[in-house]
Amino acid sequence: MAEAGHATYRGHIVSHMDRRALADFLRSSRARVTPADVGLPQGHRRRTPGLRREEVAQLAYISVDHYTRLEQARGRHPSPRVLSGIARALRLTDQERARLFQLAGEREENDAAGPVREVQSSTLNLIDRLGDAAAIVVDSTCRVVAWNPLAAALLEDFSALAPGQERNLIRRYFLHPDPYLRHYGMGASDRFAVTAVSYLRMAVTRYPDNRELKNLVAELVAGSEGFARLWESQQFRIDHHLRQTVRHPQVGAIDLDFDILTVPGQEQQVVIFTAEPDSPAYRSLQLLKVIGTQRMTAET
Template sequence: MTTVAPRSDVRRHELADFLRSRRERITPEQVGLPRGRRRRTPGLRREEVAQLSAVGVTWYTWLEQAREIQVSAQVLDALARALLLDASERAHLFALAGAADPAPNTPCPSVTPALRAMLDQLAPLPACVQNSRYDILAYNSTYGRLLCDLDALPREDRNCLWLAFTDPDWRESVVDHAETLRILAAKFRASMAEHLAEPAWKALVARLEARSPEFREVWARHEVVGQGARTKYILNRHVGLLHLEHTSLWLGPAPGPRLVTYAPLDEETRARLERLRALTETQTRARTQTRAQDPAGPAGPAPAPGPVAV
């Protein structure tokens, strides 16, 4: 009698073979590792992939051995980056693993066309969509110029925690800077309790600790704070001081993606937000005209303000 292997077994073996083939094609020099004199393995070693992906060597070995283990989207994302997968290979990796791809250059399932339209219509109120790791998944034009020029930043840097501790423009815009950093780090630590083993969260903390002594000092306090609405003063470099109420509307079970809005608390702030929207619209038109006149020219600023999925 012929026995047909379960579909899950086939998927695991295909995934194992695919990972092995991608690992063997990459040279150490491509990922900034020394080759050494006694290298016999074609491409990278398993422990090198594990190191680059911030996962355990044993765990990654089991993955290449097609063992029945669970793999999260965050781990797959880290592996895809470590193995230098292109878009097609990345899609294949996630398909084999049966997981949704959270990549910055793919549509976020939480950011629907209707939600994008809502973000635009909320302007001049600054609004964005964030996940529990404080990645900025989408934003409207006024939020894109509220604290810094988000469009000019790489997608991987569009994270509130990263910007609050490292971006000069963002830091200058926050009036009560020290207290804001303390609360933000405490909220992040509370959110991270459910994601302690996930490489993407650990990688963000490691990146911040390597870059910011201030973050290391605040993070070492182990403070935790829950989510909630707050009033904020923001000193916008274009229109001046803004007095705003910060509110989060959860788009699913908490903790998860949320719609964040900043409502004006006085008429002067409302008028200044209107001026900020007018400014962003002028900049958008100028950038669009520049790209139309010289589409093959040198890389300029990132795309014009508006909802951007990451």
Template sequence: MGTRTQRRRPELAAFLRSRRARVTPADVGMPPGLRRRTPGLRREEVAQLSGVGVTWYTWLEQGRPINASPQVLDAVARTLRLDPPEREHLYRLAEVPFEPGPEGLSRRVGAEVQAIIDALDPLLAVVYNARYDVLATNAAYRDLFLVPPAGVAGTGLPNVLWTLFTLPEGICPLVHREVELPLMVATLRSSYGRHVGEPVWEDFIRGLSAASPWFAELWASCEVVVPGPRVKTFRHTAVGRMRMTSQSLSVDGMPECRIVVYTPEDEDARAKIALLRERRELLFPAADKEVVHG
């Protein structure tokens, strides 16, 4: 048994005992019984309510090296009334790959996150979820990307991948698509592993494969990468090409979402971003107050 496993087992035992102690028989519709010395539920009650053997649950709570399936851990999590972060913590301690439920993929951002990306202007900022749905943008991002990404059936959200694979190359804002798009598809696949079989994801993959034979070809290659910093070249009809560095930042409380910030790579790009901002202020003197996905 490795050192990490040896450390996780006592943590698992302590975590389960503490969660069991806070759930009363009344919470789960059981009579309190007589001579109850245990705060909360007894081990045998947790086992019964979870549909597992008393010995198995006892060994789990004792931190013994036993195997646990996601289905059994979910049953225990329901009995102990674990919230989503606690459920994920249980999985990590039990060394079982954690699969967030379909509700785990965020579809909107709060006012605080929107305020953060707005404050980053003149840096370009956008919030994506794992499927590259656009959840929020700031004005600088909208300055550069003139064409709003197409909405995806079933989500109602604009999606960057759908846009980049279906726009004609001549008006696509991303230069060097032959390099960048395969990396984006490989990044998408690294997230897809957590959502295999979910209808919205399967419909998205199927729909984009039908709309873009190139996407279908790249998807079939099964390449996988994780998000990371990149230098990308974009084009704008008013100012031409500019090189930007992208950096992803995670967002607390928003699983599988990231703020992507684009920073000018050189003085030429910095000057062009400033020109786009001036152009916006001339065209829209009301200061672009409405939040628009783009």
């Protein structure tokens, strides 16, 4: 049974959530953080000091609606992962972080020291069901952590690569020795580069002491003038929809849309490559499904 004055939530005991005090704490904490503190551009027409609600939500990898409801004292009970994301986004001290968890009525857990690499089963099921679309899951450093068979046929067999640096898309984009293979036949894309660097910038903000991230940034700065310029420029832009022509070595040019969807609370993105039904690009993807299946069957 739960202890007196407590409730059982998601399998563990939590205390009472003080919605009004939590809302006040979030608003005051948000007002103290400037865009520059978290690597965001200042922009124009800021009516209030500090970050905007949507910026906190983006940095915490939660929905704007969820965060807004918490600030308005009408939100549902936030999970430890959501609270950890908010604490990082607002640059809370250890004492402030403990206060955040206390007001939320949640037992504080040790925060992850680095990017989340475990993919939820629901996300894996989603990309597996996308039979006519190529889909990958990337973590906050742009490392591929899951993919479906069509993505392997379109891009490459990620299972044949080392799980670390070789599966990192941003490292491949800037450091691969072969310029053609570097971009999976898509050619250089400034929009992709700025988006990828922006995700990496957010990861460094969330995990400032993570050695892997420090080493990755140092390697990219030292090995790529293009990355170094972007990193120093402080450009920040995330495009959730792009259109690219992929020049595949077996089926030729494929005009594809790709959309980037955020997995709430996981700091991961699902990248989905699609084509209009019955278009030449769609038929090329269907052919790739067959080619990929034949290649995997021949290799087993």
